[in-house]
Amino acid sequence: MPTRRFALLWPGVVVVLDRVPHGVGPAWSAMDSIQQLEALKRSARNRFLAGRYGLVSVGADRLSRHKFQQIVETLDDLPPDLVRNGPIAGLSLGADLGLETYGETVDTSVAIGLVTCRGVGNRPHVIPGLTLFQATVVHEIGHTVAFADQRRLQTAFEHVFWPGDDRARGQGRPVSTYALLSASEDFAESFLHYRYNADWMARSSPERYAWMRPYVFGGREFRARARAG
Numbered sequence: 001m002p003t004r005r006f007a008l009l010w011p012g013v014v015v016v017l018d019r020v021p022h023g024v025g026p027a028w029s030a031m032d033s034i035q036q037l038e039a040l041k042r043s044a045r046n047r048f049l050a051g052r053y054g055l056v057s058v059g060a061d062r063l064s065r066h067k068f069q070q071i072v073e074t075l076d077d078l079p080p081d082l083v084r085n086g087p088i089a090g091l092s093l094g095a096d097l098g099l100e101t102y103g104e105t106v107d108t109s110v111a112i113g114l115v116t117c118r119g120v121g122n123r124p125h126v127i128p129g130l131t132l133f134q135a136t137v138v139h140e141i142g143h144t145v146a147f148a149d150q151r152r153l154q155t156a157f158e159h160v161f162w163p164g165d166d167r168a169r170g171q172g173r174p175v176s177t178y179a180l181l182s183a184s185e186d187f188a189e190s191f192l193h194y195r196y197n198a199d200w201m202a203r204s205s206p207e208r209y210a211w212m213r214p215y216v217f218g219g220r221e222f223r224a225r226a227r228a229g
């Protein structure tokens with residue numbers, strides 16, 4: 001549950017500090033890549049992320065091996081156009097954001113806090129199969145996607161789900177309690193659930209699911225039935 005949160009806004013720059021609810025542990029794809037990663041030296045990790053995703057990364061060398069693997073798995077799981085040459089340009093891992101802040105988004109850079117990169121990140125997220133660490137990464141990338149191109153998607157999302165007074169509760173049913181905090185958190189949480197909790201979201205928050213599909217994910221779906229097909 002959130003215990004502290006700041007959101008600062010000034011022209012062209014958005015800062016969101018997050019404490020994301022807890023939530024678990026997974027088995028993902030990209031095992032070939034993972035095996036290659038096993039052999040990768042810590043000192044080469046930032047260069048690896050630059051080459052594979054075009055991200056300016058710092059701190060990857062500070063991660064435990066399994067968390068670095070989770071970074072790669074998570075980035076591989078997202079549509080490539082949202083990562084490589086997409087809205088996210090920088091990835092700072094193990095940044096000192098304080099104990100209460102799990103992740104932070106500043107313009108096109110995502111920072112994942114030190115506390116998230118350590119033991120607490122191993123906790124399960126409420127989405128089955130996902131660790132808190134992975135969920136935080138995806139949530140923050142959701143913010144960068146929303147804020148890109150002068151907040152184009154964030155503005156469109158707010159027009160539909162948070163009309164009028166910004167303090168008004170979002171329209172329809174948000175995907176989590178954290179999403180009730182603001183339109184920005186609503187977007188980031190919807191982004192996370194669309195990718196990793198699609199079956200549930202399609203049933204529980206059908207309006208947000210139907211909006212995310214074309215406008216954010218270009219029609220790509222991650223429901224079990226869609227994957228099977």
Ligand SMILES: [Zn+2]
Binds near residue numbers: 016143184
């Ligand atoms: Zn957030």
